[in-house]
Amino acid sequence: MYIIIAILVLVFVVAFYITSKRQSGVQQANANNSVIFIVGDKNAGKTSLLYCLSNQNSSIQTTNSIEPNQTELAKPNNQSVIVVDVPGNNYQKEQFLNKIQEAKKIILVTDSSETSQIGATAAILYNILISIPFQKSKVPILIVLNKQDKEKAYKAPDFEMFLSREIEKIKKSRKAVQEQRENTNDRLRFQESQFDINEYSSIKIVEQSVKDCNIQEVQKFIFN
Ligand SMILES: Nc1nc2c(ncn2[C@@H]2O[C@H](COP(=O)(O)OP(=O)(O)O)[C@@H](O)[C@H]2O)c(=O)[nH]1
Ligand SMILES: [Mg+2]
Numbered sequence: 354m355y356i357i358i359a360i361l362v363l364v365f366v367v368a369f370y371i372t373s374k375r376q377s378g379v380q381q382a383n384a385n386n387s388v389i390f391i392v393g394d395k396n397a398g399k400t401s402l403l404y405c406l407s408n409q410n411s412s413i414q415t416t417n418s419i420e421p422n423q424t425e426l427a428k429p430n431n432q433s434v435i436v437v438d439v440p441g442n443n444y445q446k447e448q449f450l451n452k453i454q455e456a457k458k459i460i461l462v463t464d465s466s467e468t469s470q471i472g473a474t475a476a477i478l479y480n481i482l483i484s485i486p487f488q489k490s491k492v493p494i495l496i497v498l499n500k501q502d503k504e505k506a507y508k509a510p511d512f513e514m515f516l517s518r519e520i521e522k523i524k525k526s527r528k529a530v531q532e533q534r535e536n537t538n539d540r541l542r543f544q545e546s547q548f549d550i551n552e553y554s555s556i557k558i559v560e561q562s563v564k565d566c567n568i569q570e571v572q573k574f575i576f577n
Contacts, residue, residue: 388435388455389575392481393462394473395441398499398563402462403438405566406575428576436575454486459494460571465560466503468515475519482553483539491555495574502562509558513550520548 391399400422407424422438434457439449453459459481463474474496481487481494498512507515520541527542541548550556559570 387432387457388437389458389460390453390456391436391438391460391462392477393441393497394464394470394477396467397462397464397470397474398497399438399462401563402460402497402499402568402571403436405563405568406436406571426575434575450480450484450486453481453484453492454490456486456492458574459492460497460574461494462497462499462563463512464500465498465506465508465512466500468507471512471515472519472522475516475523478516479520479523479541483541485538488538493574494553494556495571496556496558497563497571498558498560499563501560502564506560508560512558516550517548524548 391402393399403422403424406426424436426434426436428434461474461478461481464470478494478496481492486492496512498506498509500506524542524544527539550558557574559574561568561570
């Protein structure tokens, strides 16, 4: 009888040891992975970009953009990077802003043939800039002016001008609110000087066309 109990206890101990080892292994693997977010207005080309990156990789989970799609890419140094396509309805949510601290890098995609996207793009950028994780660690951001193949597509200098105008509008409306409770880490709204993206050394702007998977700049940003 005692022998049976002793054997059972031994089996439990060994099983527990094995599962706990395996779990810590998984946690370690996750810690080594870096996460990159693809954000941007609806129709900007986020999902197209993720498809190009994954090269129609079967690990990609396609949904109707309610939940994030993601893919895992192998880096030359054997580490991997997880790229997440964040759906357009998520940017205002605490949940996304809290997750920024997990992000090693952020790719902000905009349809540069649609000036109507600049307002939404500016709002996403603004929320990232005033988030505590960004202010602490200055996560590198790549702004992709997508759909350069389209005739009407604007270039980087025009984008910078439009963006600055939109950020100023956001600053003004947030200053008008002036509530203490609301986002106390939003110091940007009190900045007297006009918003200038060139003052942020961690932000880079590139012109690109995801359509034919011409995404060299994005790949450089991810893998460097
Ligand atoms: N002309 C052109 N169309 C593009 C480009 N990138 C994406 N699209 C198209 O834009 C639409 C929206 O793309 P999608 O990736 O679904 O955008 P998302 O909503 O940001 O995920 C699709 O019809 C794409 O085929 C591009 O570089 N050029
Ligand atoms: Mg999408």
